[in-house]
Amino acid sequence: xxxxxxxxxxxxxxxxxxxxxxxxxxxxxxxxxxxxxxxxxxxxxxxxxxxxxxxxxxxxxxxxxxxxxxxxxxxxxxxxxxxxxxxxxxxxxxxxxxxxxxxxxxxxxxxxxxxxxxxxxxxxxxxxxxxxxxxxxxxxxxxxxxxxxxxxxxxxxxxxxxxxxxxxxxxxxxxxxxxxxxxxxxxxxxxxxxxxxxxxxxxxxxxxxxxxxxxxxxxxxxxxxxxxxxxxxxxxxxxxxxxxxxxxxxxxxxxxxxxxxxxxxxxxxxxxxxxxxxxxxxxxxxxxxxxxxxxxxxxxxxxxxxxxxxxxxxxxxxxxxxxxxxxxxxxxxxxxxxxxxxxxxxxxxxxxxxxxxxxxxxxxxxxxxxxxxxxxxxxxxxxxxxxxxxxxxxxxxxxxxxxxxxxxxxxxxx
Amino acid sequence: xxxxxxxxxxxxxxxxxxxxxxxxxxxxxxxxxxxxxxxxxxxxxxxxxxxxxxxxxxxxxxxxxxxxxxxxxxxxxxxxxxxxxxxxxxxxxxxxxxxxxxxxxxxxxxxxxxxxxxxxxxxxxxxxxxxxxxxxxxxxxxxxxxxxxxxxxxxxxxxxxxxxxxxxxxx
Numbered sequence: 155x156x157x158x159x160x161x162x163x164x165x166x167x168x169x170x171x172x173x174x175x176x177x178x179x180x181x182x183x184x185x186x187x188x189x190x191x192x193x194x195x196x197x198x199x200x201x202x203x204x205x206x207x208x209x210x211x212x213x214x215x216x217x218x219x220x221x222x223x224x225x226x227x228x229x230x231x232x233x234x235x236x237x238x239x240x241x242x243x244x245x246x247x248x249x250x251x252x253x254x255x256x257x258x259x260x261x262x263x264x265x266x267x268x269x270x271x272x273x274x275x276x277x278x279x280x281x282x283x284x285x286x287x288x289x290x291x292x293x294x295x296x297x298x299x300x301x302x303x304x305x306x307x308x309x310x311x312x313x314x315x316x317x318x319x320x321x322x323x324x325x326x327x328x329x330x331x332x333x334x335x336x337x338x339x340x341x342x343x344x345x346x347x348x349x350x351x352x353x354x355x356x357x358x359x360x361x362x363x364x365x366x367x368x369x370x371x372x373x374x375x376x377x378x379x380x381x382x383x384x385x386x387x388x389x390x391x392x393x394x395x396x397x398x399x400x401x402x403x404x405x406x407x408x409x410x411x412x413x414x415x416x417x418x419x420x421x422x423x424x425x426x427x428x429x430x431x432x433x434x435x436x437x438x439x440x441x442x443x444x445x446x447x448x449x450x451x452x453x454x455x456x457x458x459x460x461x462x463x464x465x466x467x468x469x470x471x472x473x474x475x476x477x478x479x480x481x482x483x484x485x486x487x488x489x490x491x492x493x494x495x496x497x498x499x500x501x502x503x504x505x506x507x508x509x510x511x512x513x514x515x516x517x518x519x520x521x522x523x524x525x526x527x528x529x530x531x532x533x534x535x536x537x538x539x540x541x542x543x544x545x546x547x548x549x550x551x552x553x554x555x556x557x558x559x560x561x562x563x564x565x566x567x568x
Numbered sequence: 569x570x571x572x573x574x575x576x577x578x579x580x581x582x583x584x585x586x587x588x589x590x591x592x593x594x595x596x597x598x599x600x601x602x603x604x605x606x607x608x609x610x611x612x613x614x615x616x617x618x619x620x621x622x623x624x625x626x627x628x629x630x631x632x633x634x635x636x637x638x639x640x641x642x643x644x645x646x647x648x649x650x651x652x653x654x655x656x657x658x659x660x661x662x663x664x665x666x667x668x669x670x671x672x673x674x675x676x677x678x679x680x681x682x683x684x685x686x687x688x689x690x691x692x693x694x695x696x697x698x699x700x701x702x703x704x705x706x707x708x709x710x711x712x713x714x715x716x717x718x719x720x721x722x723x724x725x726x727x728x729x730x731x732x733x734x735x736x737x738x739x
Contacts, residue, residue, distance in 0.1 A: 239581040443701035515664035530589035533642040
């Protein structure tokens with residue numbers, strides 16, 4: 155019995171090694187095939203069905219526009235600067251790729267020129283720029299209270315309400331969450347979190363309004379809100395099921411209060427500035443640089459052929475896997491960013507391979523920098539940071555897999 | 569393009585978040601350095617080196633806008649972050665080597681510095697080879713980003729080495 159187990163175990167190990175070699179070899183071939191340009195044309199349409207499988211390049215989807223915003227008379231420098239900052243912040247949170255906000259003269263008075271180049275929804279971005287987004291809780295004027303049962307168009311007009319003093323600055327945070335409504339449909343709610351010192355006052359205000367309809371006013375439009383028993387515990391305003399609308403409110407509520415009134419005077423279409431690089435060019439550039447670099451390292455640093463093969467394959471596989479992911483999930487891609495990311499990735503992989511002792515420090519520092527790019531970067535930097543986080547982690551995993559793959563091949567071939 | 573116009577485009581918010589990012593990186597690296605060396609000078613090295621990145625990027629952009637009439641674009645911020653990334657790799661190797669040697673009974677600074685010299689030279693040559701090979705396939709617009717990445721990174725990694733030689737040797 156013991157003898158047979160002893161015979162089975164090495165066979166199982168061998169079987170496992172064969173399985174590893176077959177799986178990794180298949181993975182290498184499939185990702186290389188998927189990543190190469192125009193391979194989607196070789197896949198039969200029955201397999202593709204309705205799905206797209208080419209690299210989803212953003213170039214065609216870009217639009218560029220300039221907006222001229224004019225400040226109300228008497229707006230001071232501090233308010234103008236604050237408005238400029240908040241508009242920039244809003245556009246950054248909306249993942250706009252290129253933003254320029256500049257103070258300028260608009261029709262004889264001070265204003266802002268905002269230039270955006272993006273693939274985001276045009277109306278969404280226009281609303282973020284042109285709407286001030288001043289928010290406050292309002293209560294119906296006494297003479298309108300009796301009519302509130304009707305819920306006619308009057309209920310949505312700001313002039314039928316009076317201010318309460320509960321504006322955005324009175325709240326610490328306004329969270330946007332998707333929750334089930336009374337009919338069990340998933341809708342978005344804006345949950346108002348008041349400052350601790352105002353908790354008592356806000357509870358008193360809601361208690362006074364219990365059973366009545368108050369309003370959430372944003373730039374002259376009022377959203378009626380019924381104050382019921384539940385509202386006394388958590389004050390939440392329904393925003394409907396539309397995701398983009400919820401995102402719009404999230405940005406408007408949580409990027410600061412624009413201190414000045416302004417109007418959108420004019421907007422002009424412009425031609426987007428795009429770097430003309432195609433998929434074939436990108437692939438060639440990356441492959442050629444990997445070949446030149448590995449050849450250079452082979453002759454200059456006199457490392458073993460196995461190590462060079464390891465390095466070259468790790469670089470190639472990191473790119474082929476990431477390109478395949480971009481193709482399969484149809485992630486919108488800027489090719490010029492792939493070039494920059496390609497350079498950083500090649501250098502990172504080269505360093506972790508040939509300065510292996512420092513792999514931990516290099517990985518931690520590089521990841522930290524990439525994370526900062528995502529959280530504190532703007533426009534393209536955020537996209538580059540996300541891509542770098544993915545390729546750093548991927549290359550760390552792949553270098554372990556490839557080392558094991560080569561060792562297994564060596565063991566089997568002995 | 570007037571440089572004044574360029575500065576009008578940058579918002580205070582942009583400056584603030586970039587400053588926070590750079591200072592966070594400098595502080596983290598400084599703390600790691602200080603932890604291993606118990607000396608503030610290497611931490612100063614990290615701080616100066618990281619702050620040099622935006623300074624050199626701004627100078628490059630100034631030259632672009634003032635003398636070459638290049639239109640400002642958010643794409644140019646990629647120069648700073650890419651250079652920063654490469655700079656972090658260079659400093660990372662120095663810290664890692666320093667830490668390894670510091671754990672030994674006798675710290676051989678000459679060995680650490682000669683190791684950093686070889687890794688800096690290595691990074692410098694790899695930068696030239698990689699960016700050079702990729703540049704062949706690119707058009708002039710991309711060269712406006714790739715060339716400064718190569719030049720600024722090269723200046724900074726050699727500056728790191730010289731500063732390390734100056735600060736660490738002085739000890």
